[in-house]
Amino acid sequence: MNQAQSSSFEIVAREDFSDVTYLLEIRHPMLAKAATAGQFVIVMEHEHGERIPLTIADFDREAGTITLVIQAVGKTTREMQTNCQVGTSLYAVVGPMGIPSQIGGKKKVVCVGGGLGVAPIFPQARAWKESGAYVIGVLGFRNRGLVFWEEKFRACCDELIVCTDDGSAGIKGLVTEGIKQAIAKHADIEELVAIGPPVMMKGCAEATRAHKIKTMVSLNPVMVDGTGMCGGCRVKIGETVKFACVDGPDFDGHLVDFDDLMARLTRYRTAEKQAVERWQADCRMPGKEARVAEPAHGIDDRPSTDG
Amino acid sequence: MAKKKTIRTIPQERTPVQEQDAAVRARNFEEVSLGYRLEEALVESERCLMCADQPCVRGCPVGIDIPGFIKKIAEKHYHGAYDIITDTNLLPSICGRVCPQENQCEGVCTVGETLEPVAIGRLERFVGDMAIKEGWANIPYIEPNGYRVGIVGAGPAGMACAADMAKAGCEVVVYEAFHQPGGVLKYGIPDFRLPNEVIDAEIDKLRRLGIRFECNTLVGRLFTIEQMITEMGFHAVFIGTGAGYPSFMGIPGESLNGVLSANELLTRANLMRARDFPNFDTPLQPGKRVTVIGAGNTAMDAMRVSMRLGAEKVFCVYRRTKAEAPARAEEVHHAEEEGIEFNWLTSPVEILGDAANAVRAMRCIRMELGEPDDSGRRRPVPVPGSEFEIETDMVVFAIGTNANPILGQTAKLKLNKRGYIETDESLATSIAGVYAGGDIVTGAATVIQAMGAGRTAARGMKAYLGLRDTDCVYTRDTDDPAGRRFGIPVEEHNFARIRLR
Numbered sequence: 001m002n003q004a005q006s007s008s009f010e011i012v013a014r015e016d017f018s019d020v021t022y023l024l025e026i027r028h029p030m031l032a033k034a035a036t037a038g039q040f041v042i043v044m045e046h047e048h049g050e051r052i053p054l055t056i057a058d059f060d061r062e063a064g065t066i067t068l069v070i071q072a073v074g075k076t077t078r079e080m081q082t083n084c085q086v087g088t089s090l091y092a093v094v095g096p097m098g099i100p101s102q103i104g105g106k107k108k109v110v111c112v113g114g115g116l117g118v119a120p121i122f123p124q125a126r127a128w129k130e131s132g133a134y135v136i137g138v139l140g141f142r143n144r145g146l147v148f149w150e151e152k153f154r155a156c157c158d159e160l161i162v163c164t165d166d167g168s169a170g171i172k173g174l175v176t177e178g179i180k181q182a183i184a185k186h187a188d189i190e191e192l193v194a195i196g197p198p199v200m201m202k203g204c205a206e207a208t209r210a211h212k213i214k215t216m217v218s219l220n221p222v223m224v225d226g227t228g229m230c231g232g233c234r235v236k237i238g239e240t241v242k243f244a245c246v247d248g249p250d251f252d253g254h255l256v257d258f259d260d261l262m263a264r265l266t267r268y269r270t271a272e273k274q275a276v277e278r279w280q281a282d283c284r285m286p287g288k289e290a291r292v293a294e295p296a297h298g299i300d301d302r303p304s305t306d307g
Numbered sequence: 308m309a310k311k312k313t314i315r316t317i318p319q320e321r322t323p324v325q326e327q328d329a330a331v332r333a334r335n336f337e338e339v340s341l342g343y344r345l346e347e348a349l350v351e352s353e354r355c356l357m358c359a360d361q362p363c364v365r366g367c368p369v370g371i372d373i374p375g376f377i378k379k380i381a382e383k384h385y386h387g388a389y390d391i392i393t394d395t396n397l398l399p400s401i402c403g404r405v406c407p408q409e410n411q412c413e414g415v416c417t418v419g420e421t422l423e424p425v426a427i428g429r430l431e432r433f434v435g436d437m438a439i440k441e442g443w444a445n446i447p448y449i450e451p452n453g454y455r456v457g458i459v460g461a462g463p464a465g466m467a468c469a470a471d472m473a474k475a476g477c478e479v480v481v482y483e484a485f486h487q488p489g490g491v492l493k494y495g496i497p498d499f500r501l502p503n504e505v506i507d508a509e510i511d512k513l514r515r516l517g518i519r520f521e522c523n524t525l526v527g528r529l530f531t532i533e534q535m536i537t538e539m540g541f542h543a544v545f546i547g548t549g550a551g552y553p554s555f556m557g558i559p560g561e562s563l564n565g566v567l568s569a570n571e572l573l574t575r576a577n578l579m580r581a582r583d584f585p586n587f588d589t590p591l592q593p594g595k596r597v598t599v600i601g602a603g604n605t606a607m608d609a610m611r612v613s614m615r616l617g618a619e620k621v622f623c624v625y626r627r628t629k630a631e632a633p634a635r636a637e638e639v640h641h642a643e644e645e646g647i648e649f650n651w652l653t654s655p656v657e658i659l660g661d662a663a664n665a666v667r668a669m670r671c672i673r674m675e676l677g678e679p680d681d682s683g684r685r686r687p688v689p690v691p692g693s694e695f696e697i698e699t700d701m702v703v704f705a706i707g708t709n710a711n712p713i714l715g716q717t718a719k720l721k722l723n724k725r726g727y728i729e730t731d732e733s734l735a736t737s738i739a740g741v742y743a744g745g746d747i748v749t750g751a752a753t754v755i756q757a758m759g760a761g762r763t764a765a766r767g768m769k770a771y772l773g774l775r776d777t778d779c780v781y782t783r784d785t786d787d788p789a790g791r792r793f794g795i796p797v798e799e800h801n802f803a804r805i806r807l808r
Contacts, residue, residue: 034529044486050579050588051486076588092486094523099716224579224589225494227484227525228711230571231553236562241555246712260562263664267564271590278585 009093012065014086017148020072021116023057024084028093029064037123038101038218038250041066042226044092045080052076053223053245055120055195056096066093069119069148075275097226098249101216104131106190110182110213111157112204114140114175114196120218121195122152128193129156136182136189137161140175140196144168176203189213194253198262205253215253219244221261222268236260312356314421321423322351329644333614336498336582339641340404343426348433352380354418354425362415363427368759369467371395373412373427380430386443388434393445397470398509398758400439401463401492403432404501406755407604407635439508446515452476454772457541459526459714462490463754464547464745466513467761468768472545473516475765475774480541482524485578490549491754494578495570495605497612500638527717536740543740543768546728547761550746551711555704556600560658565594565666569601569609569705576612591616594701598622598669600655602632604753606705607639610647613701621647622697626654626674626687652676652687656694658702668696708751725750733767734760742768 013025031041040055058067072081084090101124109128113121118139128135137157141147142165153160161178162170171177175196183189191214194204201217208215221244224230228246235244236257242248325341326332332339343351355377363373372391379388392399408414408428416424438444456472458465461483473479487493489506514520526532526548535541553568555561572591575581581591593616599609602625610621623642625632628651632639643649652674661667673693676685710726721729721737727750728743730736736743744760746752769775 030529039528048580048587050590092523094484094486094525094529096528097525098528224571224574225485227551228713229494229549229551229553230574231555231568232571234555234562241557241561243552246552246716264562264564266664268590268592271584271592275585275588275590 009090011084011086011088011090014084017069018146020081021069021146021148022072022081022084023067023069023119024080025065025067026090026093027065031093031095032059032061032064032066035059035066035096036100037103037127039096039098040120040220040226040249041068041093041095041097042223043068043090045076045083046091049091050076051092051224051226053097053220053226055218055220055249057119057122059123067119069116071116074272075279078276079279094226097245099247101127101193101218101250103127104133106131106133108134108136108186108189110136110138110179110189110192112138112140112175112179112192112194112196114194114200115142117194117196117200117218118149121193122149122156124193124195125153126156129158134158136186138163138175138178138182139170140164140178140200141169142166174203175200176207179204179207183208183211183213191216192253194218198258198265201253201256202258205256205258209254216250217253217256218249219251219256219261220249221264312353314356314418317354317356317418317422318350319422321354321426322347322429324426324429329641329646332499333611333645334617336615338502339499340429342436343429343433348380348430349383351426351430352377354422355381356417358417360417362417363412363425366412366415368411368755369395369762371412371431376434377425377427377430380434385434385437386441389438389443390445392431392434395762396758397512398463398466399431399435400505401435401501401509402755402758403428403430403435404505405492405496405753407753409636411755435509436505439505444512444515446512449474449517450476451478452772452774454478454542454774455480455540456768457482457535457539457544458547459532459544460490460547460549460745460747461485461488461510461520461522462547462549462745462757463492464549464757464761464764465490465545466510467758468545468547468742468744468765469518469761470513470516471762471765472543472768473513473518475769477542477772477774479516479518481518481520482526483520483522484525486522487578488520488522490547494574495608496754497573497577497608497615499611499615500608525713527713532714532718532720532738532741536738541740543742543772545761545764545768546714546736546741546743546747547745547757547764548711548714548747549757550708550727550751552709553704554707554709556655556706558655558657560660560666560669561704563658563660563666563702564664565592565700566658566702567704569599569605569703570708572609572703573605573612576616582612582616594618594699596620596622596697596699597701597703598624598697598699599703599705600624601705601707602627602629602634602639602649603705603707603751604634604638606703607634607642609703609705610642611645613703614645614647618701622699623647623649624653624655624669624671624697625649625651627684628652628676631684650697654687654689655702659696666700666702668698669702670694670696708746710747710750714747733770734764735767735771740768740771742771 015023057069072078111125137160221233233244238255376388376391413424456477458481579589580587581589597613674687677688680686742764744764745757
């Protein structure tokens with residue numbers, strides 16, 4: 001029924017950071033050439049799959065690849081964790097979507113990534129560094145075992161503050177703790193960029209509000225097409241309603257209505273739970289259910305417990 | 308020959324078409340209208356007077372020779388009918404189903420002055436479906452001219468433009484952001500109105516013209532319109548991206564869970580097959596009591612899809628009257644038959660939520676018709692004190708769309724103040740060699756209007772490239788001296804004859 005795909009989207013490398021977090025490097029030379037910091041792609045694993053938005057975590061223009069870091073939280077991301085091995089291909093990868101992040105013209109910036117927001121903040125930190133800014137990285141993880149890409153960040157950050165919930169690596173506390181430290185040490189921070197679960201980004205925006213530091217956040221609401229056509233990703237920004245896919249995904253964190261965003265993210269939770277349960281039954285993997293406690297809606301690539 | 312037909316001698320009644328029973332079809336996604344059977348098409352074809360005036364041809368946005376193809380049906384020369392239609396329209400199975408014929412060909416039909424007009428749309432569909440069933444495809448001999456044409460968007464405008472440019476000898480590549488071509492035909496119009504197999508069959512015909520479809524390609528972001536011309540070797544580009552960006556009203560409660568655009572509902576249900584969840588992964592969470600705002604074709608589709616997804620009750624809320632509803636008459640009629648409850652002269656005021664942030668009701672106000680507005684229609688004005696609540700758990704906005712911003716953000720295209728692409732009469736944009744048509748130029752309109760725009764742009768592009776306008780014409784047997792001379796019946800031609808207009 002479907003047309004032959006003229007291009008296939010081959011997975012050329014994979015790395016597992018933990019039992020829920022994995023990295024896929026996908027061959028797509030045009031996309032690698034076009035991608036810039038802050039943009040995302042929409043992926044379909046197979047013909048019956050759903051379209052999930054994933055922020056681009058890295059791109060290599062010479063190798064012609066893009067990198068996605070995915071957390072297995074819903075049915076699709078778990079299925080991908082099982083099926084997406086080196087040498088296999090994804091059914092669809094489209095992008096880069098969204099308006100590229102505004103980078104440059106600032107002397108000192110803080111780049112904050114929490115949980116799965118760590119990977120997509122990397123191209124931003126690198127781009128800020130390339131623009132000549134002094135970059136302070138703040139990364140949040142639940143514990144030491146989940147830390148990844150620390151070296152990669154050290155290479156492009158002038159300072160790096162790692163935060164863990166239990167203090168097993170870096171400082172103990174949420175990323176907001178790290179932000180406080182950074183602000184205390186540097187009075188001349190001009191911009192803060194935060195990517196992570198909505199509740200974390202909300203915390204970041206609150207942490208900078210009193211200091212009047214420009215704060216950009218990258219929103220990832222429920223989407224279908226990612227091209228402005230469905231309106232599922234509409235978010236309240238101050239008094240206006242914007243579509244995250246084509247008007248964003250970056251918005252002024254001080255204007256974002258995070259409560260509205262978080263409420264809307266629960267829309268498909270029941271269906272998602274049903275899909276996960278059915279998939280697990282199909283896979284005859286009852287043992288894994290211990291971790292299902294927090295099924296994000298299917299289209300969230302970021303953990304909701306972090307931050 | 309039979310003597311000249313008159314309004315008295317033709318069959319007086321418009322031949323009805325078999326339909327699935329309303330109660331049954333409201334719960335399945337099978338096609339509603341079963342289409343004319345052979346004998347029905349033959350009877351209906353007799354109703355065309357073959358009048359000299361031919362107002363129907365002028366009423367058709369692409370100018371199909373309607374009496375010509377109907378005559379072929381009456382003569383039982385069905386392939387001939389197909390040839391005539393494909394002179395101007397490569398996609399008869401689609402247009403026969405989705406054109407608003409009552410405002411076009413059938414609306415001006417001479418027979419319609421006295422009786423019900425000839426069922427032109429049903430006859431067109433009959434011919435198109437027969438072509439699919441029999442595997443007919445008029446693939447003309449195409450001499451490559453060395454020009455490369457890029458088309459942005461694989462919807463009706465892009466498909467029509469691609470077909471014309473391919474026939475003119477250009478190498479055509481169509482880029483589509485979704486994972487399947489078809490545009491609104493696939494994501495918007497539901498299967499019970501236009502089955503996917505029909506779209507795929509028609510797209511397959513375009514492939515046989517040599518047109519290449521590249522899906523998963525978001526033009527503007529993966530590469531820009533300018534890059535297509537300067538780096539990718541395209542000599543001309545057509546933009547047919549559709550309007551996109553759905554409108555909401557800005558009333559309180561629009562961000563409650565359970566409020567969505569008709570585009571989202573339809574895309575999830577149709578293209579992403581959420582109706583088959585969990586066999587397909589995209590969820591939809593269908594409503595039990597669904598309220599759709601608007602009364603255009605999209606609104607009708609949203610209502611009828613909701614019904615089929617298992618809603619107990621579906622309401623339509625529209626601020627004007629039935630007479631002003633922009634949907635095809637047949638769609639409103641079908642929706643009524645299927646049990647949709649219409650609230651004419653009603654406008655939404657507020658959507659009310661429950662503690663879980665989900666929709667529980669919508670407050671509305673009754674309207675009455677006041678003085679005529681700019682469009683000449685009487686303006687609906689609220690009746691004070693007439694507010695009431697509809698108990699509902701899903702609210703769908705089907706009140707139109709705004710311009711999609713992506714190409715405006717990424718190309719130096721001149722836009723009008725509403726964000727649509729500005730063009731001249733030939734549909735040329737402000738960038739040399741770049742043309743645009745369909746909803747991204749005019750705002751939301753119909754499939755056939757988009758196809759018409761695609762063809763108009765193709766004429767402009769051919770002129771720009773210095774190509775003669777080579778609409779190919781499949782020579783008809785009556786004016787086929789070669790066929791007559793050599794005594795070859797036209798059915799046995801194994802080549803398509805082309806003459807240049």
